[in-house]
Amino acid sequence: QKFVYSFTEGNKDLKDLLGGKGANLAEMTNLGLPVPPGFTLTTEACKVFLETGSEPASLHEEVSAHLDALEREMGKKLGQADDPLLVSVRSGAKFSMPGMMDTVLNIGLSDASVLGLAAQSGNERFAWDSYRRLVQMFGKTVLGVEGELFEEALDEAKAAKGTTDDLDLDASDLQVLVDTFKAIVLRETGRAFPQDPRDQMDLAIHAVFHSWNGDRARLYRRQERIPNDLGTAVNVCSMVFGNLGEDSGTGVAFTRDPSTGAVGVYGDYLSNAQGEDVVAGIRNTLQLSELEKLDKKSYDELMAIMHKLELHYRDLCDIEFTIERGKLWMLQTRIGKRTAAAAFRIAVQLVDQGLIDLDEALHRVTGGQLAQLMFPRFAPDASSKRVAWGLAASPGAAVGKVVFDSYTAVKWSRSGEKVILVRRETNPDDLDGMIAAEGILTSRGGKTSHAAVVARGMGKTCVCGAEELEVDTKRRRFTTADGQVVEEGDVVSIDGATGKVYLGEVPVLPSPVVEYFEGTLHAGADVQGGLVQAVHRLMSHADVRRRLAVRANADNAEDGGRARRYGAQGIGLCRTEHMFLGEERRKEVEHLILADNDKDRESALGTLLPLQKGDFLELFQAMDGLPVTVRLLDPPLHEFLPDITELSVRVALAEARKDPNENDLRLLQAVHKLHEQNPMLGLRGVRLGLVIPGLFGMQVRAIAEAAAERKLAGGDPRPEVMIPLVGTVQELEIVRDECERVLAEVASSTGVQLDIKLGTMIELPRAAVTAGQIAEAAEFFSFGTNDLTQTVWGFSRDDVEASFFTAYLEKGIFGVSPFETIDRDGVGALVKHAVEAGRATRPDLKLGVCGEHGGDPDSVHFFHEVGLDYVSCSPFRIPVARLEAGRAAL
Ligand code: ADP
Ligand code: MG
Ligand code: MG
Numbered sequence: 001q002k003f004v005y006s007f008t009e010g011n012k013d014l015k016d017l018l019g020g021k022g023a024n025l026a027e028m029t030n031l032g033l034p035v036p037p038g039f040t041l042t043t044e045a046c047k048v049f050l051e052t053g054s055e056p057a058s059l060h061e062e063v064s065a066h067l068d069a070l071e072r073e074m075g076k077k078l079g080q081a082d083d084p085l086l087v088s089v090r091s092g093a094k095f096s097m098p099g100m101m102d103t104v105l106n107i108g109l110s111d112a113s114v115l116g117l118a119a120q121s122g123n124e125r126f127a128w129d130s131y132r133r134l135v136q137m138f139g140k141t142v143l144g145v146e147g148e149l150f151e152e153a154l155d156e157a158k159a160a161k162g163t164t165d166d167l168d169l170d171a172s173d174l175q176v177l178v179d180t181f182k183a184i185v186l187r188e189t190g191r192a193f194p195q196d197p198r199d200q201m202d203l204a205i206h207a208v209f210h211s212w213n214g215d216r217a218r219l220y221r222r223q224e225r226i227p228n229d230l231g232t233a234v235n236v237c238s239m240v241f242g243n244l245g246e247d248s249g250t251g252v253a254f255t256r257d258p259s260t261g262a263v264g265v266y267g268d269y270l271s272n273a274q275g276e277d278v279v280a281g282i283r284n285t286l287q288l289s290e291l292e293k294l295d296k297k298s299y300d301e302l303m304a305i306m307h308k309l310e311l312h313y314r315d316l317c318d319i320e321f322t323i324e325r326g327k328l329w330m331l332q333t334r335i336g337k338r339t340a341a342a343a344f345r346i347a348v349q350l351v352d353q354g355l356i357d358l359d360e361a362l363h364r365v366t367g368g369q370l371a372q373l374m375f376p377r378f379a380p381d382a383s384s385k386r387v388a389w390g391l392a393a394s395p396g397a398a399v400g401k402v403v404f405d406s407y408t409a410v411k412w413s414r415s416g417e418k419v420i421l422v423r424r425e426t427n428p429d430d431l432d433g434m435i436a437a438e439g440i441l442t443s444r445g446g447k448t449s450h451a452a453v454v455a456r457g458m459g460k461t462c463v464c465g466a467e468e469l470e471v472d473t474k475r476r477r478f479t480t481a482d483g484q485v486v487e488e489g490d491v492v493s494i495d496g497a498t499g500k501v502y503l504g505e506v507p508v509l510p511s512p513v514v515e516y517f518e519g520t521l522h523a524g525a526d527v528q529g530g531l532v533q534a535v536h537r538l539m540s541h542a543d544v545r546r547r548l549a550v551r552a553n554a555d556n557a558e559d560g561g562r563a564r565r566y567g568a569q570g571i572g573l574c575r576t577e578h579m580f581l582g583e584e585r586r587k588e589v590e591h592l593i594l595a596d597n598d599k600d601r602e603s604a605l606g607t608l609l610p611l612q613k614g615d616f617l618e619l620f621q622a623m624d625g626l627p628v629t630v631r632l633l634d635p636p637l638h639e640f641l642p643d644i645t646e647l648s649v650r651v652a653l654a655e656a657r658k659d660p661n662e663n664d665l666r667l668l669q670a671v672h673k674l675h676e677q678n679p680m681l682g683l684r685g686v687r688l689g690l691v692i693p694g695l696f697g698m699q700v701r702a703i704a705e706a707a708a709e710r711k712l713a714g715g716d717p718r719p720e721v722m723i724p725l726v727g728t729v730q731e732l733e734i735v736r737d738e739c740e741r742v743l744a745e746v747a748s749s750t751g752v753q754l755d756i757k758l759g760t761m762i763e764l765p766r767a768a769v770t771a772g773q774i775a776e777a778a779e780f781f782s783f784g785t786n787d788l789t790q791t792v793w794g795f796s797r798d799d800v801e802a803s804f805f806t807a808y809l810e811k812g813i814f815g816v817s818p819f820e821t822i823d824r825d826g827v828g829a830l831v832k833h834a835v836e837a838g839r840a841t842r843p844d845l846k847l848g849v850c851g852e853h854g855g856d857p858d859s860v861h862f863f864h865e866v867g868l869d870y871v872s873c874s875p876f877r878i879p880v881a882r883l884e885a886g887r888a889a890l
C-alpha cells in the first residue's frame with residue numbers, strides 16, 4: 001500500500017486520501033501554479049497510527065524516498081548546515097478544521113543550520129526569527145510545552161527593548177530568545193530541543209497524526225458533525241519565506257466576499273511576516289488591495305491565479321499565499337466557507353455566469369443556511385447607542401451579556417444566560433466559549449482571523465477587528481473610544497451584518513427572507529444585494545425538483561394561513577387538544593371525565609361539539625382546497641384536570657375549614673384514578689377513544705358537520721381523520737366503525753356527500769411491525785416519529801435530554817440527538833418496513849410524517865429515500881423542508 005504521494009501525483013478529488021489541503025496543493029501543482037514542492041502522507045497512514053498506536057512499518061522508507069526526491073529537486077538537503085532545505089509539516093483532514101490541528105514551520109533549522117541560513121540569505125535577523133519560531137511551534141505542538149511560557153518570554157524580550165512589536169527585535173535579541181526557548185524546552189520536557197532535522201520531521205509528523213485526537217479537534221468535529229475515524233493527512237512542504245524583509249510577506253484571500261458574496265478583492269496581507277501571523281491577528285494587517293501599491297507584479301499574478309482558481313473550482317475559493325522577495329507562492333486553496341446569505345447569492349451568481357446549472361446551485365445551499373436567513377435582524381432606533389464599528393465577519397443579530405473568557409461563557413450559558421464573548425482575538429482554545437456564546441466580538445484581526453473563520457463555519461454572529469475598543473481581559477472590561485467602560489455582565493448587541501456594536505438591547509426586525517415568504521416583500525425586491533431574488537430562484541427550483549409534498553403542523557386558522565403563505569400543501573397534523581383547553585371548555589371536559597352515566601356524558605359532549613365545530617370551520621376555510629389531517633384527542637386526560645398536589649391542598653384546606661366542596665372531592669377522586677406512573681405509556685390516544693364512549697364520535701361529528709357546512713357554503717374542505725397511538729389493527733377497526741357510522745349520519749342528515757379519509761399514526765413499534773395488517777383499516781399512515789423514537793429507544797424525551805444525552809453525545813454514542821435527526825438504523829428501519837408492508841396491503845396508501853423530524857434537513861432526505869408522499873412540520877420550517885426535499889431529489 002502506498003502511503004505517500006508527491007504533490008505532482010494527487011488531485012482535488014482525492015480528499016479522502018490526501019485530505020483537503022493535500023488534494024488541493026496537488027491540484028494547484030498540476031494546474032501549473034507556483035506551489036513549493038512537497039509530498040503528502042495519506043489519511044490511511046493516520047488511520048493505521050490511530051488503530052495500532054504506531055505508523056505503518058513501510059512509512060519511514062517511503063518518506064525517505066520522497067524526501068530524497070525533494071532534496072534533489074531543491075538542490076539542498078534537509079537541515080544541511082551551509083544551506084538548509086527547510087520544510088513545513090502541516091496537518092490537513094478531509095474537512096477543513098481551521099487551526100484545530102497542528103502545523104510546524106521551519107523544520108530543518110538547528111544550531112548549525114541557522115548560521116547557514118543566515119549566510120545564504122544574507123539576513124541574520126530572518127534566520128534567527130525563523131529558528132525561534134521553530135523552537136516555539138515545535139515546543140508547543142510537538143513536545144507539549146505550555147505555549148504561554150514562550151509567549152511570556154517573547155513579551156519580556158520586547159519589554160526589555162521597550163517595544164511591543166516583534167519587528168523591533170534584532171538578530172542578537174532573537175538569538176538570545178532562541179536560547180531562552182531552548183532552555184524552556186529542556187526544563188519543561190527534560191530533553192533538549194532535537195538538533196537532527198530528520199528527527200524533527202518525524203516527530204512533527206507523529207504529532208500531527210496525534211493531534212487528530214486532541215481535545216480541540218474532537219470538540220470541533222462534534223460541533224461540525226465530522227466523523228471521528230477519518231484521520232488526517234500530513235503535508236510536508238518546502239518552506240518559502242514571508243519574513244525575509246519588506247519585499248516579503250504573507251496573506252490570505254477570497255475570490256469573493258465570504259460574508260456577502262460580492263465579487264471583488266478580499267483578503268488581508270502582512271509584510272515581513274510568516275504563516276500564522278496574519279490569522280492570529282498579532283499585528284494589524286493591510287487590506288489585500290493595498291498590496292497592489294507594494295508589489296504590483298505579485299498582486300497582478302495573484303489576481304490572475306485567483307480568477308483561474310475560481311473558474312477551475314467553479315466556486316468561491318479561499319487562498320493562502322506568501323511572497324518571498326517579490327516572488328509569489330501559493331500555499332493553500334480550498335472551497336471557502338461562507339455565510340448563509342453569501343451561499344445563496346454566490347450559487348445564483350455562478351448560474352448567471354454560466355459556470356454551474358440550477359441543480360448544482362440548489363445542491364450548494366442548505367436548509368440550515370436558509371433557516372439562518374430567517375432570523376430577525378437589528379433595527380436600531382434613536383435610543384440605540386453605537387459604541388464601535390468593527391468588521392462584519394459573520395451575520396446575525398446577537399444580544400447578550402459581555403464575558404471575557406471561554407470558561408465564563410460556558411458557565412453563564414449553562415445557567416441560561418445569553419452571552420457575547422469579547423476577546424482581543426480568539427484562538428483555538430476559545431472554541432468552547434464560542435460555541436456557548438450568542439455572538440463573538442474581537443478588537444483585533446480581519447475577516448480572515450480565527451474568530452471570523454470559525455464563527456462563519458458555525459453560523460454564529462461575529463464582529464471582529466473593532467479596533468476602537470480597548471479590551472482588558474484581566475480586569476474583565478472593555479473601554480470604548482469615548483472612554484465608556486463596559487463591564488462583564490453588561491448587555492451589548494452586535495450586528496454581524498454591519499459590524500456595528502451597541503450598548504444595551506437593540507430592537508429587531510423580521511428578516512427580508514421571512515417577509516418574502518410572508519408575501520409582504522416582492523420576490524424581485526432589491527434588498528441585501530439580491531438575496532431575496534436568490535432565495536426565490538432556488539426555492540422555485542426546489543419546488544420543481546421535489547417529489548415530497550410539504551405540509552404543516554398547525555392547529556388553528558392563523559398558523560394554517562401562515563403555513564400556506566410559506567408554501568405548505570396542506571396540514572399534516574392538526575392537534576385537537578387545544579380545543580379542550582380554556583376556562584369554559586375545561587369545565588366541560590371535567591364534566592365529561594366525572595360523568596358516571598350516559599346522560600351527563602352526552603350533555604358534556606353536546607356542549608363541546610359546537611365549540612369544536614367552530615374551530616374546524618375556521619380552519620377548513622383557511623385551508624380551503626388543501627388536505628387537513630385532524631388527529632383525534634391524544635394526550636392523557638389528567639392533563640386537562642387540575643394538578644394533583646394543588647387540588648389535594650385545596651381539598652385539605654376546605655376540610656380543615658369544615659367546608660368540603662363536593663365537586664372538588666369528586667375531582668380529586670378522578671385525578672387519583674387517572675393518575676399514572678407513566679402517562680406517556682398510559683391511557684391516551686386511541687385508548688381514550690375506546691374507553692370514553694362518544695368522545696371520538698363527537699370529534700368526528702364536529703369535523704364532518706364543519707365540512708358539510710363549508711361545502712354548502714361553496715367551499716372545498718378536505719379533512720382527513722387520524723387515529724393516534726394505535727398498536728394493533730383491532731383498535732383501529734373498532735374506532736373506524738364508530739367513525740364511519742357518524743360520517744354516514746352526518747352525510748344523510750345534511751344531504752352533503754362527504755369523502756373523508758380515515759387513517760392512523762404509526763408511532764408504536766408494534767404498529768410499524770404489523771403495518772401490513774393495520775393498512776387493512778387505514779387509508780393513510782402518518783409516522784409520528786417523536787413517539788416512535790421514544791418507544792423504540794425506550795427514552796422519555798422530556799427526561800433524557802436533560803439527564804444523560806450530553807454524556808451520550810460526548811461519548812459519541814450518537815452524533816446528534818435521535819429526536820432531532822431520525823435514527824436511520826433503528827427508528828428509520830421500522831419506518832421503512834412499515835412503508836413497504838403498508839403499500840403491499842394497500843398500494844394507494846398515503847404516507848407522511850408529522851414528527852419534529854419532518855422539518856429536519858437530514859431526516860427529510862431519509863423520508864424522500866424511503867418513498868413517503870409528504871413531510872409535515874411547523875410552519876416556520878416549511879421553507880427549509882421544501883428546499884431540502886428539492887435537494888433530496890437531485
Ligand atoms: P492551517 O490548516 O491551520 O491553515 P497550515 O498548514 O495551512 O495550517 O499552515 C499554517 C500557516 O503556515 C499558514 O499561514 C500557511 O500559509 C503557512 N505555511 C505552511 N507551510 C508553509 C511553507 N511551506 N512555507 C511558508 N509558509 C507556510
Ligand atoms: Mg492553512
Ligand atoms: Mg404521538
